[in-house]
Amino acid sequence: MNRPMRTRRQATLASLAAELGVSRTTVSNAYNRPDQLSPELRKRVLETARRLGYPGPDPVARSLRTRKAGAVGLLLTENLSYAFRDPAAVGVLEGLALACEDAGVGLHLVPASPGREDVAAVHRAGVDGFVVYSVPDDDPHLAAVLQRPVPTVIVDQPEVEGVDRVGPDDEAATVSLANHLVALGHRQVGVLCMRLARDRNDDFVPMSRQQEAHYHVQRTRLAALARTFEAAGVAWESVPVVERFEHNVDDGASAARQLLDAHPRVTALICTSDILALGALAEAGRRGLRVPADLTITGFDGIAEATRAGLTTVHQPVLEKGKSAGRLLLGAADRVAPKVITLPTELRVGTTSAPPRTAEERWFGP
Amino acid sequence: MNRPMRTRRQATLASLAAELGVSRTTVSNAYNRPDQLSPELRKRVLETARRLGYPGPDPVARSLRTRKAGAVGLLLTENLSYAFRDPAAVGVLEGLALACEDAGVGLHLVPASPGREDVAAVHRAGVDGFVVYSVPDDDPHLAAVLQRPVPTVIVDQPEVEGVDRVGPDDEAATVSLANHLVALGHRQVGVLCMRLARDRNDDFVPMSRQQEAHYHVQRTRLAALARTFEAAGVAWESVPVVERFEHNVDDGASAARQLLDAHPRVTALICTSDILALGALAEAGRRGLRVPADLTITGFDGIAEATRAGLTTVHQPVLEKGKSAGRLLLGAADRVAPKVITLPTELRVGTTSAPPRTAEERWFGP
């Protein structure tokens, strides 16, 4: 296999046209509108191009002229490491990539880790639109994106007025899950949740932090839980909620440990994601707690691993979510009203939820 | 939260300058070189910009002018689904993303699924360079990339003369693995390998196809195995090799099944990836074969799941691989000689390899 010489770009469309003694239009047409010139001429153009080492129209110049970048930006305020490790996130990414592929446009990942305050990368991205995936409502990158005069679609969170959004009905989904637990008879519950704000708090969460959470999805789920359990006679202030900044199985386990150490009498652990729930499951095993006999554990998302583990959870179509976001963005040409797509969710009762044991059973066995 | 009106871009740097009665340079400086103008003037510029709804310098125009796109392209001739599901690939991606993040440049995924012949997306990508990850040597997208007058780094495969490359020494790594098996006494072996060409062949692989494989990594590994086992007195033509187009655990299992059904006497299954090996492990379990007592199984890559499963495998630093590729590309400014980075590999003997049972043991137990 041979490499063409890699000198700096010497030939341009103009120089090629000059060499050929034709106009630039003709050369441009040779590449973009083959039907606009005779096959022989076109052949001559392409051959001369090869001879001169002209690599074809410069994509950036073309973009400037056509006002189309041919790419959508993805803003993801999370280390890609974690994004890639969470199957739910991977599903969204995959769906988005599929939509982009169908449209023949690139997917431009914008460098924006949680710590980074530098939003220049957002300004520098040559894209026709942005998909923003699950960022806090006070994220500076998000603000920078919204500044840009291109369409934007937000996936999951936050909710921003006037901006397209796709996500599940977290409220309703969470209520259905909570009702399931209430119906089973659980009144002493604990919650493991994901990051609630940009500052790290790997600890119990006071009410104020729950209510002011900058991650709308978490806030909504907590609020829905609170409302449902209050209605069942549970004082929410007394319900322990443990937060984790990083989203992975190990942190789920450590959160469960922290919660169970302090509140050994909870009968159910409600996790706002399957990943956390998987960790909780592991911790329960380590403690010799049988699930669901001794402890009920629930998740959220419905990832494959969760299904395999028999987890009671709320399933949401993550691949669809990514696809919808992509299609929504790509078709956003000149829609007027902002669009919100609400995805269906489904409560999937598995083998990790059951009625709590009575006090008697606790002492004497079932 | 409020959205600014989203009319089509009306204000430009020029119109803003006119409105302010200053030159365009000054406005440009306000954004790009704050130290080049008085703080008051800068403030006035920025305020007027906000008032006029000027979103800051257009990234594409800037790129055209500066000849810097601020992004690197990633060519990955695989459905992203599979790329994301293979931890080894995810590691590479992650490392690359990290390098990009450090440099503050975006990562532009080029739509190029295996089936797609349309290389326009490569031409259209406004990037400063390409990373090409594991594609067949006859891939049209690769050819298109090499046409572009920007630096390119190839990860793993193929080897192209004059192009930077980063990857392990597959030859040496495979030989060390093969020697391990030879030393254990295995002479009746079978191989499960990944896709060897762009056409699908979920079946046994004749010698010709092994030798002409368009995926250089697979070709090298097979050749190294062949050479080592031949040296140990094994006629390679008699060694069954089964290929799978898709790279996932289930296909690994079905490949193992196909091979073991036809060759029940093999004592070792050599897999060219951990993913396939994990599948083989599952299939062995299904058949009631004990590993390694009844069957030795080896992998390649050293992913976490493999380590957890105790797989004997060759570990390679995938995260480093991605990082190196990114750094190599971003530092490629005006290097002269092409650079090849060979990553260290390490044979990790786990609990899935052991001496074959003797014929006697086969009948009477250990």
Next chain:
DNA sequence: TTGAAAGCGCTAACAT
């Protein structure tokens, strides 16, 4: 079928 003219929006010398 081909060409001429007019920018897309910006930045970087080089003045002043």
Next chain:
DNA sequence: ATGTTAGCGCTTTCAA
């Protein structure tokens, strides 16, 4: 500290 001048390389009316 600010302005002037010249493009970056291309596509696209419009006219011939």
